Amino acid sequence: xxxxxxxxxxxxxxxxxxxxxxxxxxxxxxxxxxxxxxxxxxxxxxxxxxxxxxxxxxxxxxxxxxxxxxxxxxxxxxxxxxxxxxxxxxxxxxxxxxxxxxxxxxxxxxxxxxxxxxxxxxxxxxxxxxxxxxxxxxxxxxxxxxxxxxxxxxxxxxxxxxx
Numbered sequence: 001x002x003x004x005x006x007x008x009x010x011x012x013x014x015x016x017x018x019x020x021x022x023x024x025x026x027x028x029x030x031x032x033x034x035x036x037x038x039x040x041x042x043x044x045x046x047x048x049x050x051x052x053x054x055x056x057x058x059x060x061x062x063x064x065x066x067x068x069x070x071x072x073x074x075x076x077x078x079x080x081x082x083x084x085x086x087x088x089x090x091x092x093x094x095x096x097x098x099x100x101x102x103x104x105x106x107x108x109x110x111x112x113x114x115x116x117x118x119x120x121x122x123x124x125x126x127x128x129x130x131x132x133x134x135x136x137x138x139x140x141x142x143x144x145x146x147x148x149x150x151x152x153x154x155x156x157x158x159x160x161x162x163x
Contacts, residue, residue, distance in 0.1 A: 013123030028133035037094030043080035060114025
C-alpha cells in the first residue's frame with residue numbers, strides 16, 4: 001500500500017495555526033487576502049512551532065519591490081542560546097512578482113494597509129495570511145457590533161424555541 005493510501009484522504013497539507021490577529025477583523029474592513037511564504041531563521045521556526053508569536057502590532061510594507069512583515073514579535077527560542085534571532089526584526093514575505101505588483105498597486109490607494117491576519121504552518125512551511133484592509137471608523141465598529149448582537153439574539157431565540 002502506498003503512503004498516500006495509508007494516510008489522509010485529502011492531498012492538501014495539514015494547516016496548523018500558530019498565531020491569529022484577532023483585533024484586525026475588528027479594527028479593519030478586510031478587502032482581500034493573500035497567502036504568503038515567510039523567510040525565517042532556525043530559531044524563529046522553533047519558536048513558532050512552540051506557539052510563541054504576537055501579531056498585535058504587525059503590519060506589511062512594500063519596499064523596493066519586496067513585501068516585508070514589520071512589527072511581528074517572535075520571541076527568542078530558549079535553547080538556541082547564542083544563535084538566537086532578533087525578536088522584532090523585519091521578515092521578508094515570499095510572493096510572485098505579479099502578486100506583489102497587484103498588492104502594491106492596491107496598497108498605494110489612500111486609506112489601505114497590509115495587515116497580517118494569521119501565521120500558520122502548511123505542511124512544514126511557515127505561511128502568513130496577509131490582508132489588504134481599510135481602517136474602520138468608530139461608528140462602523142458600533143454598527144458591526146450591533147449587527148453581531150442581533151444575529152446572536154436571533155440564534156438564541158431559535159435555539160430556545162427548539163427546546
